[in-house]
Amino acid sequence: MINPADWRDRFATYLTGAFDNREQAIAEPAWYVHVRLWHRPIALFGSDSLGFYAEQASSPTFDRPYRPRVFQIRPTDDPSSPWQAVYFALQQSERWRGAGLDPDRLRSLTLDDLESLPGCHLSIAPLDGGAGFRATPPPDCRCCFTVDGQLRQVQLGFEARPDAFDSFDKGIDPNTGKSLWGAIMGPFRYRRIGD
Numbered sequence: 001m002i003n004p005a006d007w008r009d010r011f012a013t014y015l016t017g018a019f020d021n022r023e024q025a026i027a028e029p030a031w032y033v034h035v036r037l038w039h040r041p042i043a044l045f046g047s048d049s050l051g052f053y054a055e056q057a058s059s060p061t062f063d064r065p066y067r068p069r070v071f072q073i074r075p076t077d078d079p080s081s082p083w084q085a086v087y088f089a090l091q092q093s094e095r096w097r098g099a100g101l102d103p104d105r106l107r108s109l110t111l112d113d114l115e116s117l118p119g120c121h122l123s124i125a126p127l128d129g130g131a132g133f134r135a136t137p138p139p140d141c142r143c144c145f146t147v148d149g150q151l152r153q154v155q156l157g158f159e160a161r162p163d164a165f166d167s168f169d170k171g172i173d174p175n176t177g178k179s180l181w182g183a184i185m186g187p188f189r190y191r192r193i194g195d
Helices: 004-015 022-027 103-108
Strands: 017-020 035-042 050-058 066-075 083-090 114-126 133-136 143-147 150-155 158-161 164-167 170-172 179-182 188-194
Touching: 004 050, 004 066, 004 133, 004 158, 022 188, 035 103, 035 164, 035 188, 114 143
Parallel strands: none
Antiparallel strands: 017 035, 017 188, 035 050, 050 066, 066 083, 083 114, 114 133, 133 158, 143 150, 150 170, 158 164, 164 188, 170 179
């Protein structure tokens, strides 16, 4: 079991870095594209939580990242899910795009640059044996936002371990509930390729 006193260190270690699903994309090219994912720590939310800037890019265009976002990990009072991930959009996403490869740019990021995303949060609990963390959406939670005047919906989720990050994120048609992109056939299985 994870000692509550060191949860910040564990999350920082498990989530920070560059990740890649190359092996999965080679093994199952019909279902998974080769994606690189960056999680960069940001100091926005105070000492009671952790913050991360995230974005990803597909091969062969790793220099053109997409889905820039920020998430906060913070403790809760619920013993069954002692942590929560809360997601934010970036008000000027183009300004920050590429910061996964150039994290020094994130030094000027402030809370005023973020836009709250109601419904875009996850409950987090330790994996069995304390080998990592599992983040799942609460029941009846809908993560919706508007992009270019169109309503978008994402179903979020992840598992984080010392050397791996599995993403369950997938796009959902907000009208039909049908899965459109992402982890339709199971999680994207990323392996750490750098800090």
